[in-house]
Amino acid sequence: MTARRRKAERPGEILEAAFEEFSKNGFAATRLDDIAARANVTKGTIYVYYSNKEVLFETMVRELMTPVIAEVEALMAMEATDAEAVLRAFMKFIYANVAADRQCLELMRLLLLESERFPHLSHEHFTQFVNPMQLKLQDCLNELADKGLIRKAPALSLTDLISGPAVALNVWRLLFPFAGAIDTDEHMEAALDLFLNGLLPRD
Amino acid sequence: MTARRRKAERPGEILEAAFEEFSKNGFAATRLDDIAARANVTKGTIYVYYSNKEVLFETMVRELMTPVIAEVEALMAMEATDAEAVLRAFMKFIYANVAADRQCLELMRLLLLESERFPHLSHEHFTQFVNPMQLKLQDCLNELADKGLIRKAPALSLTDLISGPAVALNVWRLLFPFAGAIDTDEHMEAALDLFLNGLLPRD
DNA sequence: TCTTATTGACTAACTAGTCAGTCATTAATG
DNA sequence: CATTAATGACTGACTAGTTAGTCAATAAGA
Numbered sequence: 185m186t187a188r189r190r191k192a193e194r195p196g197e198i199l200e201a202a203f204e205e206f207s208k209n210g211f212a213a214t215r216l217d218d219i220a221a222r223a224n225v226t227k228g229t230i231y232v233y234y235s236n237k238e239v240l241f242e243t244m245v246r247e248l249m250t251p252v253i254a255e256v257e258a259l260m261a262m263e264a265t266d267a268e269a270v271l272r273a274f275m276k277f278i279y280a281n282v283a284a285d286r287q288c289l290e291l292m293r294l295l296l297l298e299s300e301r302f303p304h305l306s307h308e309h310f311t312q313f314v315n316p317m318q319l320k321l322q323d324c325l326n327e328l329a330d331k332g333l334i335r336k337a338p339a340l341s342l343t344d345l346i347s348g349p350a351v352a353l354n355v356w357r358l359l360f361p362f363a364g365a366i367d368t369d370e371h372m373e374a375a376l377d378l379f380l381n382g383l384l385p386r387d
Numbered sequence: 388m389t390a391r392r393r394k395a396e397r398p399g400e401i402l403e404a405a406f407e408e409f410s411k412n413g414f415a416a417t418r419l420d421d422i423a424a425r426a427n428v429t430k431g432t433i434y435v436y437y438s439n440k441e442v443l444f445e446t447m448v449r450e451l452m453t454p455v456i457a458e459v460e461a462l463m464a465m466e467a468t469d470a471e472a473v474l475r476a477f478m479k480f481i482y483a484n485v486a487a488d489r490q491c492l493e494l495m496r497l498l499l500l501e502s503e504r505f506p507h508l509s510h511e512h513f514t515q516f517v518n519p520m521q522l523k524l525q526d527c528l529n530e531l532a533d534k535g536l537i538r539k540a541p542a543l544s545l546t547d548l549i550s551g552p553a554v555a556l557n558v559w560r561l562l563f564p565f566a567g568a569i570d571t572d573e574h575m576e577a578a579l580d581l582f583l584n585g586l587l588p589r590d
Numbered sequence: 591t592c593t594t595a596t597t598g599a600c601t602a603a604c605t606a607g608t609c610a611g612t613c614a615t616t617a618a619t620g
Numbered sequence: 621c622a623t624t625a626a627t628g629a630c631t632g633a634c635t636a637g638t639t640a641g642t643c644a645a646t647a648a649g650a
Contacts, residue, residue, distance in 0.1 A: 194595085208503055213415035216640065226597055227641080237640065267587060296561055297500045300411055306562050314563070335588050339581040342574060344559055351558050352551035358499055359509050360517070371545060378542040382585025384470060385538050397629085419606065429631050430607080440606065 195233045198223045202244045207290035210297050211241055241298075245305055248291045249313070252281045256316050264327035267334050272376060274321055274346060279372050281313070282350040283357070292351075293358055318343045349375035398436045401426045405447045410493035413500050414444055444501075448508055451494045452516070455484045459519055467530035470537050475579055477524055477549060482575045484516070485553040486560070495554075496561055521546045552578035 201223035205214045216237060220227045234240040259277050264270055282288055295306045321343045328334045339345050353371055356363070404425035408417045419440060423430045437443040462480055467473055485491055498509045524546045531537045542548050556574055559566070 210413055210415060210500060212413060213504075215638090227639095228597055228643085229595080231641070232595075271586070292558075292562075293499055296496055296558070297413060299562060299564075301416070307565065310563050310566065332588065334586040335584065337580055337584065337586060338573070338577040339586070342569070342577045344555055344569075345552055345574075345578055345581060348551040348555035348578075349548055351555040352547055355495075355499070355554050355558060356547055359495075359502065360513050361502075362510065363513065366545070366547075370541070371548075374541040374545045375548055375551075377540055378548060378585070379581060380585050380587050381538065381540065382581070382583050382587075383474070383537040383540060383542070384583050384585075385535065387590065418604090428629095430605095431609085431631055432629075434607070435629070 194223075194225070194229065198225070198230055198233060198240070199244050199247055202240055203248070203287075203290070206241060206244060207294060210294075211237075211301060216240075238302075242302065242305065245291070245294055245302070248287055248294075249305075249309060252288075252291075252309075252313055255281060256313055259317060260320055262320065262324060264324040264331070264333075267328050268376075268380060270324050270328060271346070271379060274317075274324075275350070275372055275376055277317070278347045278350045279353075279368060282347065283354045283368060283371075289354055289358060292354055321346060346379065397426075397428070397432065401428070401433055401436060401443070402447050402450055405443055406451070406490075406493070409444060409447060410497060413497075414440075414504060419443075441505075445505065445508065448494070448497055448505070451490055451497075452508075452512060455491075455494075455512075455516055458484060459516055462520065463523055465523065465527060467527040467534070467536075470531050471579075471583060473527050473531060474549070474582060477520075477527075478553070478575055478579055480520070481550045481553045482556075482571060485550065486557045486571060486574075492557055492560060495557055524549060549582065 198219065201219045202214075204222060205219045208214070216227050216230055219240075220230055223230075230240065234243060255277065259273070262270060262273055282292070295309060299306045322340075325334070325340050325343065329336050329340060334340075349371065353366060353368070356366070401422065404422045405417075407425060408422045411417070419430050419433055422443075423433055426433075433443065437446060458480065462476070465473060465476055485495070498512060502509045528537070528543045528546065532539050532543060537543075552574065556569060556571070559569070
């Protein structure tokens with residue numbers, strides 16, 4: 185491995201190690217020496233690439249947020265012609281970006297955890313990801329309701345209900361990792377069916 | 388204020404202060420001196436009542452959990468004779484214990500936050516509160532389905548979907564306190580209607 | 591040889607936990 | 621009732637340990 189190659193890879197390796205350590209212990213309880221050890225460097229090296237602990241943390245969290253934000257664009261093309269299709273697309277998107285892998289999981293934990301120290305991180309996440317999606321979903325639901333394709337239910341004004349199952353699944357996994365694994369697709373299909381048809385019998 | 392009266396009130400005052408500081412900064416980033424200052428004592432006094440920082444934290448969290456656990460008993464008497472009544476009772480209970488006040492809110496944040504350092508706390512919360520409730524809800528849903536009062540939907544095997552809205556509301560408030568306030572009752576009624584009737588039009 | 595990534599020993603600051611001492615209150619004594 | 625002794629809640633200065641951040645020295649590649 186040449187020195188140049190190492191230099192190109194170091195920042196990523198350090199971010200990876202930082203993710204593991206920060207998501208295990210949170211910002212304050214994580215030692216830079218531990219991150220360094222996990223990345224197979226020493227603390228000094230970290231300071232070559234990141235000016236301090238806070239910058240390292242923020243960079244790491246932003247790294248987690250990037251792929252999420254990129255996908256929002258695609259969703260904006262959605263047309264409200266079929267209730268199930270719209271709902272399925274949104275829920276797929278939400279599950280994929282909230283409850284899909286450990287990185288999503290830990291992103292939420294970190295945002296919750298450090299919202300006091302890094303308030304602008306959750307604010308960014310809101311303006312770049314959550315809010316645009318909610319607004320688009322609101323539009324679609326309104327349009328579907330106007331066309332008579334869905335009921336004019338009180339839930340229509342609370343779009344967060346649609347993302348509820350994915351968020352709750354995430355929290356469940358974070359809080360109770362010892363409880364059995366839940367299949368993400370099954371969870372989503374169940375939620376979708378519940379939202380479309382409700383529990384009361386249909387004739 | 389006599390010395391004896393002070394002695395009776397100190398532990399509670401310290402717990403109160405500990406709640407404020409810990410929920411603001413988490414375990415590691417909270418200074419005992421700050422807790423002491425908030426409780427209008429000095430650090431030494433804290434050690435008169437609590438043997439160390441971890442014990443103080445655990446005592447404080449358990450204090451938050453007690454009222455929640457006490458209420459579970461009442462729910463166990465529920466009979467599955469009416470779908471809406473059952474669902475409303477459960478959701479009322481869940482919203483009341485998950486999203487009602489700041490203490491519920493912060494309890495969840497703290498459990499999420501410190502699940503690595505204090506795993507037995509979330510485990511306790513699970514066995515004493517979450518799991519009993521889920522089992523009871525499962526029973527009720529099964530019975531309602533057997534009686535034909537609700538559809539045999541896939542959601543029936545995923546009882547966490549029912550608590551989803553309350554959990555999601557909680558997360559929403561923790562993550563995005565800057566977003567406008569959401570009325571808890573309205574939220575619950577919307578969720579209830581969504582769960583019972585679904586979005587698709589009914590004839 | 592020269593450049594540059596990396597090291598690791600160092601410091602400066604911070605904080606959990608300790609403990610000898612203070613002082614207001616209460617109880618005992620004359 | 622007045623004085624003294626005992627109590628125990630509380631203090632705050634101190635120690636010991638930890639960790640973010642620095643920088644002169646080193647080693648490895650070009």
